[in-house]
Amino acid sequence: MNERDSETLAGICEGIGLSPCDDPADAEVAILNTCAVREKPQEKVYSRLGELRKLGGPHGGPLIVVTGCVAQIDADELRRRGADIVVGPRCYDMLQSALEERLSGCAFIEGGDRPVAECLPAARASKLKAFVNIIYGCDNFCAYCIVPYARGREQSRRPEDIIAEVRDVVTSGCRDVTLLGQNVNSYGHDLPEPVSFAALMRQADAVEGLDRLRFTTSHPKDMTQDLIETMASLPSACEHLHLPIQAGSDAVLEAMGRGYTYAHFRSLIEAAREAMPRMSVTTDVMVGFPGETEEDFEATLRAFEEIRFDQAFMFKYNDRPGTRAATMEPKVSNAEKQRRLLKLVALQNATSRVINVATEGEVFEVLVEEADPKSAGKVRGRTRQNKLMIFPGEESLIGELVNVRAVKGFLWGWTGERV
Ligand code: SF4
Numbered sequence: 001m002n003e004r005d006s007e008t009l010a011g012i013c014e015g016i017g018l019s020p021c022d023d024p025a026d027a028e029v030a031i032l033n034t035c036a037v038r039e040k041p042q043e044k045v046y047s048r049l050g051e052l053r054k055l056g057g058p059h060g061g062p063l064i065v066v067t068g069c070v071a072q073i074d075a076d077e078l079r080r081r082g083a084d085i086v087v088g089p090r091c092y093d094m095l096q097s098a099l100e101e102r103l104s105g106c107a108f109i110e111g112g113d114r115p116v117a118e119c120l121p122a123a124r125a126s127k128l129k130a131f132v133n134i135i136y137g138c139d140n141f142c143a144y145c146i147v148p149y150a151r152g153r154e155q156s157r158r159p160e161d162i163i164a165e166v167r168d169v170v171t172s173g174c175r176d177v178t179l180l181g182q183n184v185n186s187y188g189h190d191l192p193e194p195v196s197f198a199a200l201m202r203q204a205d206a207v208e209g210l211d212r213l214r215f216t217t218s219h220p221k222d223m224t225q226d227l228i229e230t231m232a233s234l235p236s237a238c239e240h241l242h243l244p245i246q247a248g249s250d251a252v253l254e255a256m257g258r259g260y261t262y263a264h265f266r267s268l269i270e271a272a273r274e275a276m277p278r279m280s281v282t283t284d285v286m287v288g289f290p291g292e293t294e295e296d297f298e299a300t301l302r303a304f305e306e307i308r309f310d311q312a313f314m315f316k317y318n319d320r321p322g323t324r325a326a327t328m329e330p331k332v333s334n335a336e337k338q339r340r341l342l343k344l345v346a347l348q349n350a351t352s353r354v355i356n357v358a359t360e361g362e363v364f365e366v367l368v369e370e371a372d373p374k375s376a377g378k379v380r381g382r383t384r385q386n387k388l389m390i391f392p393g394e395e396s397l398i399g400e401l402v403n404v405r406a407v408k409g410f411l412w413g414w415t416g417e418r419v
Pocket of ligand 1: 045141142145147152183219
């Protein structure tokens with residue numbers, strides 16, 4: 001979500017004649033686009049802000065703009081520490097005028113639940129792959145999560161605006177589109193004429209020239225059989241499902257307010273794998289949620305052994321002030337969270353490697369994205385399963401879809417040869 005927002009922020013800057021520079025000391029404007037989901041990235045914002053404040057340079061230090069979720073939830077603190085402009089994630093359409101006025105004091109442009117503006121410019125980071133927002137905000141209020149406070153309630157974009165953007169990026173040469181939302185499965189319920197996410201997928205798939213269609217993130221409680229069948233039936237829908245499990249223990253899932261049991265989660269994965277046998281499945285998980293016992297943690301380990309995810313984003317729980325979980329007891333000690341995390345990471349890494357080694361010899365379609373920065377004469381790209389493949393090839397292949405045989409499997413993907 002933040003990567004896509006950064007493209008919008010870059011587009012706004014370009015629109016008023018700003019261009020990127022390498023050294024922050026030369027900058028007229030510095031934008032910190034922030035994430036509040038975990039504690040560490042939020043702390044980094046303040047240390048980076050302090051570093052920028054000390055800069056001199058030709059403009060006497062850049063005008064400092066803070067955007068993103070920290071801007072929404074921590075505006076007073078940012079102002080106190082020297083931010084010049086603070087803009088919440090629903091208000092980027094107002095950034096241009098704030099920048100142009102070159103405010104001398106601090107501007108806090110906060111959005112709450114204000115509708116997100118359409119038609120903001122974007123300087124897209126990739127020509128081949130694009131993120132397209134479909135729904136902003138989240139209504140779920142999982143006990144640990146700051147997102148609903150920072151990004152407001154759910155607001156679906158109109159399907160015609162989404163499809164126009166998909167058509168636009170495909171016309172500009174994009175081959176791989178990811179539909180983006182905190183919870184894409186709840187897309188469309190708030191529109192005057194409700195549209196399901198599966199129906200939106202069908203509309204996007206019909207855009208001529210689109211090779212690959214993905215989405216993130218999906219919520220297990222809202223995932224439907226209709227969506228699984230739709231994915232299996234659409235030529236462009238990629239065989240990759242990112243479904244956050246968060247925990248394998250029903251007691252912890254309930255305390256988190258996730259709205260599903262492990263058995264339900266597992267049945268969704270089984271249905272998806274049955275419908276799409278070459279499907280890769282990835283997940284998000286946290287260890288050390290308040291009250292998580294050793295038995296709860298073992299349930300998460302068991303879930304990972306049973307499901308065998310292709311990859312996982314694994315974190316230690318930490319308190320986000322203002323969330324329900326921040327007040328829950330008992331807390332798990334940091335040392336214990338670290339022990340659990342290392343154990344889970346070791347299990348997952350072994351699984352990822354085994355899955356990739358087991359598929360050596362298979363042929364995958366690869367979208368070639370770039371020359372491999374580590375080895376001359378090789379290029380790399382992603383399979384439809386969103387795994388990395390590195391193989392010998394000319395840079396003229398960049399932008400092409402080619403068939404590549406996986407020769408050697410690693411934790412991160414494969415090295416291969418073109419067939
Ligand atoms: S679904 Fe839960 S974890 Fe995901 S953004 Fe919403 S509140 Fe946060």
